[in-house]
Amino acid sequence: GQNIDQPTEMTATEGAIVQINCTYQTSGFNGLFWYQQHAGEAPTFLSYNVLDGLEEKGRFSSFLSRSKGYSYLLLKELQMKDSASYLCAALDSNYQLIWGAGTKLIIKP
């Protein structure tokens, strides 16, 4: 079956760095997405990786290892507004997104 695993909840301190991991098992693979979802709001796109390596976009970076079925989202210089859920999703061979349950990130002052 198809499966996405990510931690349920993480806590970090304002100004620090946090890494949110995601492992995936899908029927075929056409890329890995990260979305941010604030409580009560819709998910919004953060990043997309299809090749191995690190993609950097400001304070956020995303890494992919296709051979290991593994990705992480790295958030630097954490701000209180980064408190949200972070959703990992893999694009399968039918170009359908398979979603993880999300990681709730709590930022403490």
Next chain:
Amino acid sequence: IAGITQAPTSQILAAGRRMTLRCTQDMRHNAMYWYRQDLGLGLRLIHYSNTAGTTGKGEVPDGYSVSRANTDDFPLTLASAVPSQTSVYFCASSDSTSGSYNEQFFGPGTRLTVL
């Protein structure tokens, strides 16, 4: 309109009633999707449409139907609502003509409670 809109924002519905959730996008995206999101679970695909005039079943299609008469609108109908359909429903769209890069844009969601 800018992006995707959904209506209603929230609804309380008696079990057995019929309900249509509306979704409209103005980005001319060819692909549209309906998801439900429940606490502790990931987004689950209910139905999708790759282009106007076609629809497909997702992971959890039972009890739901969709239609895609034109590019902009993608309504989701619950023929006879049951309490297990209590959830937050998100509509999304994407420009799948851009190849494998399939970023989806989400509407604000509809919070549905079936009693």
